[in-house]
Amino acid sequence: MNNTPQDGLPNPQRLGAILAIAFGITMAVLDGAIANVALPTIASDFNASPAESIWIVNAYQISIIVSLLSFSFIGDLIGYRRVYQVGLGLFCFTSLFCALSISLDMLTVARVMQGFGGAALMSVNTALIRLIYPSRYLGRGMGINSFIVAVSAAAGPSVAAAILSFASWQWLFLVNVPIGIIALTLAIKFLPPNQQKSVGQRFDIPSAIMNALTFGLLISAITGFAQGQSNTLITAELIAVAIIGFFFVRRQLTLPVPLLPIDLFKIPIFSLSICTSVCSFSAQMLAFVSLPFFLQSVLGRTEVETGLLLTPWPLATMVMAPLAGYLIERVHAGLLGGLGMAIMAVGLFALVLLPQNPTDFNIIWPMILCGAGFGLFQSPNNHTIISSAPRNRSGGASGMLGTARLFGQSSGAALVALMFNMFHDNGTHASLILSGSFAILAAIISSLRMSQPRAGA
Known part of the structure; x- marks a missing residue:
């Protein structure tokens, strides 16, 4: 038997595998935002308050983050292909469960289960791309993946609006079933097995429980703060996070292959790339959440006009992400990432300095800079996170990328709430200044990676 690791898949198997990944990650990303548009309708159907209905969104997000690292660890143990296929099957079934829900409680439980399916897909998504593409083309694979994620995130509200224009909210979930079946068929036929697995390791259940409690309570506290929940409850959650998190990390330090990939954080270029990722997404969300308030409340633009004015950002990301994937084969990721975040910072500060009565062009060109900068940063950064990890720890790297x-x-999102509470009418400007500051910090950290050798694939 030939034990030599295969470097990527040949065509047409590679194309089939990429389609399986594309369909799966599109569904998982879309369902993170697609329900937002229908929340008022769903709340009305179930006679629920807006505060109660928000759990339809929160349940999905929290179930993903509490299980993401566990699924990525399982992928390292039993194979990314198996985890991905199970995730697709669970996502299809729970999407049907969502559509057939007859109460808010039933729909919330279905969304929790759907989140577990989405977590399985996201946890090994980029690890599979490392198996699908030859090493020399991994950057292109990451670029295409970033393109798919950007398109899915940008299309979420539009897809939801299109479906709701001629069908009930149940079809937001039913549409996943045929897509999921196609993706599962492709996954069974084309996805490759792991070349190298973590041998002699076992899944540590106490670690999984502590991981779920640590990240679940942390995200619950952050989202609770953003939604104006009781300060007493938020404080109690943060104290619990500190206590459980301490014992969680201490346990990970004793394990040869930890669930929380502390072993990977010992690789300087990996830890720097994770830090830049957190800063970049914080910057992005600070802008995304605060800008609609400014465009509608201050400038008096309609919802449709606001949507159109925000569109250049994801469009520019969609164009730049694949290009950045090609550039990573020739240019150090630290330089690309630093340049990308610097461009994004220029766009963000240009939005801060808008004239009192800006034209559409005054708003559009900074949006393009922000999106182009983010796209130039994201593909090389993801490439570095995955390729800097040993092959048998690709799942852990993929899980940390999603986390x-x-x-x-x-x-x-929580920082936007803080800025609006502190600065009231100037909340958007404060949010954009903070967003630009995060982008500059990400650019600095990314540039520090230039002193590190380029990650292998």
Whole structure:
């Protein structure tokens, strides 16, 4: 038997595998935002308050972050392909469960289970890309993946609006079933097995429980703060995070292959890349959440006009992400990332300095800079996170990539609430200044990576 690791997949198997990844990650990303548009309708159908209905969104997000690292660890043990296939099957089934829900409680439980399916998909997504693409083309694979994520995130509200224009909210979830079946068929046929697995290791259940409690309570506290929940409850959650987190990290230090990939954080370029990822997504979310308030409340733009004015950002990311994937084969990720975050910072500060009555062009060109800078940063950064880890720890690296993104996004959303509470009418400007500061910090940290050797694939 030939035990030589295969470097990527040949075509057409590679194309089939990429389609399986694309369909799966599109569904997982879309469902993170697609329900937001329908929340008022769903709340009305179930006679629920807006505060109660928000759990339809929170349940999905929290279940992803509490299980992401566990699924990535399982992927290292039993194979990324198996985890991905199980995730697709669970996502399809729970999407049907969501559509058939007859109460808010039933829908919330279905969203929790759907979040576990989404976590399985996200946890090994980039680890599979490392197996699918030859080493020399890994940057292109990451660029295409970043493109798919950007398109899915940008299209979420539009897809939801299109479906709701001719169908009930249940179809927001039912549409996943045929797509998921196609993706599962492709995954079974084309996805490759792991070349190297973590041998002699076992899944540590206490670590998984402490991981879920630490990240679950942390995200709950952050989102609770953003939604104006009781300060007593938020404080209690943060104290619990500190206590459980302490014992969680201490346990990880005793394990040869930890669930929380502390072993990977000992690799300087990996830890620097994770830090830049958290900063970049915090910056992005600070802008994304605060800008609609400014455009509508201060400038008096309609919802449709606001949507159109925000669109250049994801469009520019979609264009730049694949290009950055090609550039990583020739240029150090530290330089690309630093340049990308610097460009994004220029765009953010240009939005801060808008004239009192800006034209559409005054708003659009900084949006393009922000999106282009983010796209130039994201693909090389993801490439570095994955390729700097040993091959048998690709799952841990993939899980941390997703965790950093979710943590950064949640922190950014909470910081917007803080800025509006502190600065009231000037909340958007404060948020954008803080966003630009995060982008500059990310640019500095990214540039520090230039002193490190380029990560292998």
